[in-house]
Amino acid sequence: MADGGWIVVIGVSVVNLCTRSIEPSFGLLFGDLLKEMGVETTGAAIIMSTLDALINFSGLFVGPIIRAFSYRKVSLLGSALSGLGLILTYPASTMAHLLITYSIINGLGVGLTSSSTFVALNNYFVKRRGQAVGFSLAGTAFGMMLMPQAVKLLLDLYSFRGTILILGAFALNGIVGSSLLQPAKWHFVPQSKTEEELGYHQEMETIKETEDEDAELAEGQTLITNKVTSDLAIKTLDELSKPGGLARKSTFPRNFSTMSFMGNRKRKNSIDSASSVSRLDFTGSSIHLQFDSKEIDEPMYGSARQLRRNMSYPGVQLSPQHKIIQVHPTPVKKKPKKTAWQKIVVFMDFDLLKDPIYLNLVFGLSIFYVAEQNFKMVTPFFFKDIGYDKSDVALFLSVQALTDILARLILPPICDRLLISKRTLFMTGIFVLGICRSVLAEQTEWTMIMIWLFVCGFFRGAALINFTITISEYSSLEKLPAAFGLHMVGKGLFVVVFGPLLGQIRDKTGSFPICLHSQTFLIMLCCLAWTIEYAVRYFRTRSAESDTDTTTT
Template sequence: MFMEQKKMVPPDGGWGWMVVLGVSLVNLCTRSIEQSFGLLFGDLLDEMGVKTTGSAMIMSALDALINFSGLLVGPLIRAFSYRKVSLAGAFLCSLGLITTFPANNMGHILITYSIINGLGVGLASSATFVALNNYFVKKRGQAVGLSLAGTAFGMMVMPQAVKLLLDAYSFRGAILVLGAFALNGVVGSCLLQPANWHYVEEQKEVEDGAPHKEMETIKETDDEEGDIFEDQKLLSPKLNSEVLVIETLEDLGKQSTLMRKGTFPRNFSTLSFVGTRKRKVSMESVMSSYSRLDFTGSSLQLHLETNHLPVDKPPEGALRRNMSYPGVQPKRRRVIVPSPALEMKPPKKNNLWQKIVEFMDFDLLKDPIYLNLVFGLSMFYVAEQNFKMVTPFFFKSIGYDKQDVATFLSVQAATDILARLILPPICDRLTISKRTLFMTGIFVLGICRSVLAMQTEKKWILVWLMVCGFFRGSALINFAICISEYSTLEKLPAAFGLHNVGKGLFVVALGPVLGIIRDSTESFPMCLHSQTFLIMLCCAAWSLEYSIRYLKSRKKENEPPPVS
């Protein structure tokens, strides 16, 4: 008896929650400093005479390295593992921050903070996201939301910590302490064990009674006549010494004249009969119809010539599947159908570019839906990164000191964390796609940020920051899942990596433009409104795609069925 091999699947829990803890720790140590960039580097950049455009260039270069590292993520994870890639990323992030402490010009900051630190953050964040998707399927939203809570918690605590460090040690001492803190990301990376160490057996519900054996002998009786599938006969030529040449299936059907007779034991694969008693005859191809034939234990041979086979109707002698007749052995009867010789063509060799495309999974770039997905996510990402950089300068421009700025950033991060803790279990139970939930969240977020740009009173700034923080958290819990929801697990590292590259390209192209808008208009509110415009471009592009797909589906439904 053949034993069915158990399918192993991700645990959706178990050690996966330790992985969530590890990813959260990596995010806390490597990404929480980003929102405090203006607070940490503000005085140093003022001493250097660097304006908003220069700050935008530093942040754009940082984001570019974070995202362009996506080109390396897929091959590196395939060659090593997501744990080793995350370890390397956490170490590079710490190295970049530590080597920034003697900086006295913009070029030094670009090399150490933007390039080395950015490369480390990109490798660590991509590797940890792939790790989560290998451990979770049904609870993926909860896992990603909890892991991102580490980043949000860091964004809430980090502004206060940066202010205290600046007061105690100035910029150079503060950046050294932050670099040492980032090294704790190595500890979180150590928790990212290979997922196949913790796979569990897939649980299947058995609906129709006891499980069936792989093979069992069924005695045929007269009562079995009712079990014959519709429009099917047995193939059994007369047993004599003639040689019959069959050229078409019609000839083959004419020879199928032996009536079924009881008393012969037959072996059936009962797996074919689990679930229903009747089955449609597939006519997708002639060979698929004849794949049902099993002549185990018989000397009967068929050679089919496909160019004589009808494809518009089932053959007269349709065959029953998985049967053998040990009691009937044709002795001198042979059935021969002439068939042409098979021509074996040598496989085509891929050139260098085709090998690169296959290795890097560049075929994803042929998918218009994937490209539109990357476009929308990139638009939001540019707006989000620019908002984190500009807001400290905006609050400073309307008369608030470092303590107030730190309080504002912490309040926004607090509601961000609240959304990441509350919403993921709810979103996982909804039938709405994560992409639609993300688009709804950023639409409201863009409007709220434009309203925030018009506020000057402290109480209203705090109110709108709390609202913005909540909707920011609701959007970011679904940001990366939009990619994993669309991609298969095998393509996920490449899909996420190319998505990061797309974000990097848009950051390089549009990040400085937002800085130029601010410097030319000398208006921070105008810069914030420009970020909202980018968010609305994402919503418009995705809404257009949804409309096109909806119209195509309606058109397909209204098409008359083909006449048979």
């Protein structure tokens, strides 16, 4: 299982490298084309916001699709769509063309691969989930380090149209990585059970005859026989106690301590050894089973034997007097039919939206995601605005990605050993990251920019290794595809609302530093919302503990 799990990590890393590493180089790749179209920062924000919206809105149906097919097939489809979207962007000359090919087709493909690869990792890893996610995301960070240099080189050689064709062909290599995402059940090793575990029974339980034993019983040996079609012949225990009245092989399921039968591994031997005990339990008592013949028709006679199996007579307190147990058929209550909306809620797991903690979790992750995506889009324009050329911009992005990779490789083993939730670690990381980015926004010197990009990259990696794990940490494995999918939808909604707003802030103010500070403000909103939740939960826990202490006293 371990070997198969790390192969899946390699596959996920390849998929991320091929489909997501181009995103930070958007401004570098599309900058000249957007300038020719006469589109300002707002146009770039619309393209990126639409891309993110498709990536995340795919989560609305990716959960049911993964359940219906498999995460491997969904990842294969996503990788193919991502490469196709980039290739079709080749002749783009209008905003509409870019939105359809790059934002919609490519975005849908990236969304499918993101969800399916995340579910694949969580099916393989539990204890080392942080390391697995960190190593798999290292593929993305490695691509982010190399891609700016590669994009600059390709643009110099082939211009935009040749570059986008090459990048589209590169994205199709994600199909190779997707093929490595084998279903986890292929690698399950069945646990061997000892003889004691196989023969274990509960201390008190009903042991029933098997179908083979039931077939061996003669009809005259059963407690209830069918003499005529409308009457039931009733045998009292007085009659059964006579020779031949009750066969050695018991017809009653019995409640008794199974600990005394641990040495007997054969069911028949266990039942035979307790048959005399069963008769002694009824000494001095007589019992009749009387059925209401008006409510029982012919098929009921055939079920009398089944009824005999499910009645546990030693649990009935009997007196020496004559007692009658009347058994009447219980009407089966029909379950009310679910409405179409209720079926949709169950199928899509919309009941998660009733959980306030989950909603607050999605809010924080979504608001941070908007700030992160906008930062990746704006920074190339910011560096150009303060006088740096494409070579410097490519170097800046590569340095940031380098420290990002270091954080993803170094920190996951440490974080997995800390007795701190991944959500708390993520919140700490983004808090420091927001402050560092605001400091970076005020720098203009080459050396200081390099230093703060180095720091920002490290804390970005420290935060993102725990970004998706906060969802898997909160959700069960069965609910994980739906929880992650709805979380992606939340991110998409926030990107649609706040993405263009951040672009408008830049265009209205004419200042990139103010735009970067507004991103830090969104990050701090996430920290504030989660801190309030932590405080409320803490005081509720203290209040509940004090009430418990008072009650105990």
